[in-house]
Amino acid sequence: MPTAKYFDQVPAFPPDVPLASLPKVSFPALQKNSDAESKRLFDACREWGFFLLDLKDSNEGEIMLHDAGNMFDLTAETFALDQATLDSYAYKPPHDLTGYKQKGKLKTDDGKTDCMELYSIKQDDMLGNCPPRMNASPIESKRSDIRRFIQDANSVANVVLAHLDKRLGLQAGTLSALSPLDQISETSVRLLLRQSQASPQYNCISLGGHTDIGTLTILFNAVGGLQILPAGHENTMANWRYVKPEAGCAIVNIGDTIVEWTGGLLRSSLHRVITAPGDQALVPRTSVAYLVRPRSDASMRRLHGGLIPPVRPDQEDELRPVNEWAAWRTTQIIRGELKPHTRGGGKALD
Ligand SMILES: O=C(O)CCC(=O)C(=O)O
Numbered sequence: 001m002p003t004a005k006y007f008d009q010v011p012a013f014p015p016d017v018p019l020a021s022l023p024k025v026s027f028p029a030l031q032k033n034s035d036a037e038s039k040r041l042f043d044a045c046r047e048w049g050f051f052l053l054d055l056k057d058s059n060e061g062e063i064m065l066h067d068a069g070n071m072f073d074l075t076a077e078t079f080a081l082d083q084a085t086l087d088s089y090a091y092k093p094p095h096d097l098t099g100y101k102q103k104g105k106l107k108t109d110d111g112k113t114d115c116m117e118l119y120s121i122k123q124d125d126m127l128g129n130c131p132p133r134m135n136a137s138p139i140e141s142k143r144s145d146i147r148r149f150i151q152d153a154n155s156v157a158n159v160v161l162a163h164l165d166k167r168l169g170l171q172a173g174t175l176s177a178l179s180p181l182d183q184i185s186e187t188s189v190r191l192l193l194r195q196s197q198a199s200p201q202y203n204c205i206s207l208g209g210h211t212d213i214g215t216l217t218i219l220f221n222a223v224g225g226l227q228i229l230p231a232g233h234e235n236t237m238a239n240w241r242y243v244k245p246e247a248g249c250a251i252v253n254i255g256d257t258i259v260e261w262t263g264g265l266l267r268s269s270l271h272r273v274i275t276a277p278g279d280q281a282l283v284p285r286t287s288v289a290y291l292v293r294p295r296s297d298a299s300m301r302r303l304h305g306g307l308i309p310p311v312r313p314d315q316e317d318e319l320r321p322v323n324e325w326a327a328w329r330t331t332q333i334i335r336g337e338l339k340p341h342t343r344g345g346g347k348a349l350d
């Protein structure tokens, strides 16, 4: 998450909860093109589909952490608005996910409903790639901070994508060219709030199990509650593992789109948010996510080259445009016709 300042404001993460042993990848080492760090990144994307990205000791990384702090402050300001005002910016699923989602709109794995408030901000709106939308007032007044967060998060994402290009044996720049800042996409900044609980219900699912639909996600949080279901494990309460947020680190995860593009080589892991552990449940839980989606004219078709296995004669190539595929998948999940599960992590070509 952001800087240590935000960790100092919340109770400590308890020592006695089951943790996902996520690899921690050094951003400055990736910037210096360390081959060992690049390999660790790739292995993490295949095994877990998740890793901690340590942004400290890098100028660009420290700026990113500062930007994320601004987004934390924006999250607090936005959700402090009264309910009627927030409701006037309500999102319109499945095609327009920009705006406010109140709690209780989504089904969780246990048949109940979620308790997470979300506000999605459209990248194209902030960058001027589309006619401006009217957002809640704290967002309107912080357009330049949001723009800076987007630009810096996009640069961080591109460092990660460049290493994935290299490890996959794709031509340099292949993945970043599929989500450039100057082209229309569904990329968004998502502000999330789980309110505090006076008498915590530790088994309460705040946001149901899902995989992220896009390319990759850069997530910042200071309070725990994010959990991953490790690959090969049945979806039972006992099998989920907490991710422990660390000061100076972002949490990065691979989305379904890269799984499709790589023929299942990289993993998109099932994750969810549950009540924060220990005393952390007593304070509001804020998170900020930069959700990278491909440019709207891209397709879900498998990429060619390098380690990516070609489509076999018994397989059907996925040819749908990215947004059509995303709307189809979102609708299927909302209707309960598809149960999200971990995807990818398959074998590479030798
Ligand atoms: O709040 C979190 O830690 C995770 C949120 C998440 O998974 C999402 O927004 O897709």
Ligand SMILES: [Fe+2]
Pocket (backbone or CB within 6 Å): 210, 211, 212, 271
């Ligand atoms: Fe997610």
